[in-house]
Amino acid sequence: MKIILHKGGHEIGGTCLQLTTANTSILVDAGLPISAKSKPVDVAQLAVDAALISHYHQDHHGLMTLLPQQTPIYIGKLGKSFIDATKTFLGEEIQEREYRDFQAWKSFQIGDFTITPYLMDHSAAEAFAFLIEAEGKRLFYSGDLRSHGRKGKLFDNLIQRPVRDIDLLFLEGTMLHRSNDQFPDETAVENTIFQTIQSQKNISFLLSSSQNIDRIVSAYRACKRAGKLFVIDIYTAWVLEQLRQITQNTPAMDWPEIRVFANYSQDERLKANPDYFGDFRNRLYRRRVKREELHAKPESFLYFGKMSRFRFIDEFKNDAAPVNVIYSQWLGYLDGNHANQFGSSNIAAYREDPAVNFVYAHTSGHAPLADLQQLAAALKPRMLVPIHTEHSERFQDHFDNVTPIRDGEPFVLN
Numbered sequence: 001m002k003i004i005l006h007k008g009g010h011e012i013g014g015t016c017l018q019l020t021t022a023n024t025s026i027l028v029d030a031g032l033p034i035s036a037k038s039k040p041v042d043v044a045q046l047a048v049d050a051a052l053i054s055h056y057h058q059d060h061h062g063l064m065t066l067l068p069q070q071t072p073i074y075i076g077k078l079g080k081s082f083i084d085a086t087k088t089f090l091g092e093e094i095q096e097r098e099y100r101d102f103q104a105w106k107s108f109q110i111g112d113f114t115i116t117p118y119l120m121d122h123s124a125a126e127a128f129a130f131l132i133e134a135e136g137k138r139l140f141y142s143g144d145l146r147s148h149g150r151k152g153k154l155f156d157n158l159i160q161r162p163v164r165d166i167d168l169l170f171l172e173g174t175m176l177h178r179s180n181d182q183f184p185d186e187t188a189v190e191n192t193i194f195q196t197i198q199s200q201k202n203i204s205f206l207l208s209s210s211q212n213i214d215r216i217v218s219a220y221r222a223c224k225r226a227g228k229l230f231v232i233d234i235y236t237a238w239v240l241e242q243l244r245q246i247t248q249n250t251p252a253m254d255w256p257e258i259r260v261f262a263n264y265s266q267d268e269r270l271k272a273n274p275d276y277f278g279d280f281r282n283r284l285y286r287r288r289v290k291r292e293e294l295h296a297k298p299e300s301f302l303y304f305g306k307m308s309r310f311r312f313i314d315e316f317k318n319d320a321a322p323v324n325v326i327y328s329q330w331l332g333y334l335d336g337n338h339a340n341q342f343g344s345s346n347i348a349a350y351r352e353d354p355a356v357n358f359v360y361a362h363t364s365g366h367a368p369l370a371d372l373q374q375l376a377a378a379l380k381p382r383m384l385v386p387i388h389t390e391h392s393e394r395f396q397d398h399f400d401n402v403t404p405i406r407d408g409e410p411f412v413l414n
């Protein structure tokens, strides 16, 4: 089997891994780089028979629509619907092409390859690792994973019943030199949100990704404990609707403690796509909270939103009590090097703003080093290849059998 790690061996994001046998070639993830300095792989030029996507984060699927139209894309059903939701709200077209879904732990075939998806815990609600078998070799591709989220049991299960006889493990190392000590898990995040909103005298905003479902659950639970109403926008409400395909246990807009704030631009999307949204707009309007209601009793609400909503936050500033801004995503977005994160400089300035109580509450979507070591020890791979890391050269200090593969250089697995 021939392996080309086009990108992703020495950076976080942008992962594109091509595997080729005598008869079949597949691309595992088609990621858009996170760093503006990293050039995306020209996936249109790769002769692959299919692409296999681990999860719905841009740095793993962002290039998939650039593949030739006839190339089928294998992706989880929930992931595909989250990607469609984002595109619809951005006013982008959903590309007509062949998408094929798969089920966790059910093997399927792409030419010479047998693929078995393993559902994992990650900040994406649906994220897979893959066991990939072909020509007598067994590869395990970690995707992005962790054990400290609300689905941590999936990680524990893999440790307790590890996949055997792995020739090569592609292991993500996002957290190799980052600490998760301040917020070791989602419960710690939930508690900080709860403590912040419990006796608030003004409104709280929580800034995070609408597709980080664990975080929505933490915020919802904190609201329930504190007797506050949880306010989401139309996009978040639609994301939560998508989860109904797989579970009835995650918060949804018709739950008693939840209200929807309908802003103009998102509502325009609903009106523009009536077939896609069905009766969602009618149901949503029964759950609506108006601007005047938020201003009348701001201390009753926690508003979950994106960084780009900072102007809305400014409306609630007053002399009597600070607005709580709970920053609940990676702090790196505030360092000035992520211009694509619209509003990040305004949010960063809230740290010095006397009218704002800036609170940080976030746990990583990725496993810390100790968990990665536990996984590697359980899987006992013959070779371990670092991916999704800024510290590939340090893997040898922490793991056995490390074999770094340089981006773009063919590697033959014998």
Ligand SMILES: [Zn+2]
Pocket: 055, 057, 060, 122, 124, 144, 365
């Ligand atoms: Zn991810």
